[in-house]
Amino acid sequence: MLRSRSALLGLAPALLLLPLAGKAQEREVVSKEVSVGRSEAALRLEFSDGGTLALALRDGAVMVDDEPVGSYDPGDALDRTWRLLLAEAVALENGPLTEALRDWSPPSALEGEDLTLARKLDEALESVLAAPAEPEPVVSLSGGAEGEAGVVRVLLNQLPRLAAFGDAFEELGPDIVLHVDEDVEVAGEETVSGSLVVIQGDARIAGTVEGDVVVVDGTLDLLEGGSVSGDVRLADAELGLDEGAIGGDVVDVVRRELEQVVRDRLREELRTQIRNEVRASSRSTSGLFNPLRRIASGIGGVIQDLIAVVILGLIGLGVVSFAPRNLDVVAETARRSPGRAAMVGLAGAFLLVPVYVLGFIALLVTIVGIPVAVAWLPVFPLAALAAGLLGYLAVARNVGEWLADSGYRYTDWIRKSNTMTTLTGGLLGLMAFFIAAHVLGMVPFFGFFRGLLEFAGVTAAIVAVLIGFGAVLLTRAGRHPEYRAPDFDEAWAHAVDAEREAKSEAGAQPPGETSDA
16 A cells, blocks of 8 residues: 655545545534623533533632632622623524634733633633544555556546546545555455545455445455445446445445436426326317307306496495485586596596595694594595496496487387486496407407407496596586586476467467468
8 A cells, every 4th residue: 555645646535535525513502501690600501412611700719610710809800801701602602602702812901810710711611612623534545557646647537427426435434545547456364444445446355344345437346255344336337246245235326326317307208298198188178168168258257247237236226315416417517528527537546646645644744633644544545436436327327318319229228217227228338348248258269359349348447437537526526516407397387388378379369360470
């Protein structure tokens, strides 16, 4: 065996066995107890390995693990310094706590006995918190490729391949015997302490290996009487057993990785195939029952539209019962000035959110307005919704009156003398676009026309809401009419008087005579 005697030769096995490099583990603090009082300042630590440390300044005595190491005067520099350290330790846990305690050192202001005691405390912390030293791995190197330079060349050439063989070098022991580009034979009486690593060579084992055996790009023959106490790991290598004994597992790294790749690929292909079959089945099923689904969807849409008409009609019934005058005023304004009402409604819709926010702020800044501001949050949106509904119902009534005068088929049931029939007819008229769209959706190849009808329905609903909302704003919810509504009683009286006058004039003139012009 040739020991590594140069930095260059030592670099190669270090690169190869990079996965073996372990990090020094810090001693972990699992529990801390800080006790600070008038006559006591104590720190107790418990570590993950079961060890403990207790440091205290108590009743004038400096204690290390409950053993006095000196005395101090309460309130002196040592006492103040120790209490400052404990105050910092209270807010720290685990790693930061360990680091802070290890980095602590006696302040330069201390002197005499205080400095000596502070150093004892520091030494106690350092000795207990220091991470346990790990055994330095021993790597023995042997090569048959033109000396040290040839060994380095072989190792460096293997580096790209060893990147795929990382599993072969995991968790090897601290003692490693490394052979590069040469054959190895362990005789029957020979014992190898540690793990045996053979790269680009063959290994014949008739003796004992007290560890793992790793073979890269070669063969391993375990002869009769040969034994390996650990695992056998092969990377691009072959294993021959001749009644030899293996205490651990036999791992073919490359084959295992290849099998894993194949399994992953097969699993992904299976998932893709199942997904495609499910999609194909779904498409065939949907094609088979597509007409029924279209019809069911169309009928459901028509039912939803009719339910919306019923709900709006019930709301309209309430308006007609409790605020008929307001509905008449808003409807008259929407009928006479639809363009003006639409512009006012559009502006009002854009100003809803700013007015809502600014109104709440204005009420909130005044002490008197704070209760009103609390009520403003839910009341304002409800009022805006009520205004929109009132305007929409007023426009629907106008649409119903227009349908009653239109003479279209199936509109003869609408009576202008009955507000509820005109209101219901108008709601059905505004909803007719959506109903027609759902009915047309039952027929295949009419998706484009269905979309046009739905667009027309949405447009009609938006225009109706804007006109109605603007009419509500112009009339202040129907309380201030824009136009003077006709007085039907007065008109009836004028008509009766005119008829009487005509009859009286006709009776006063003698028969057969004509008045001179």
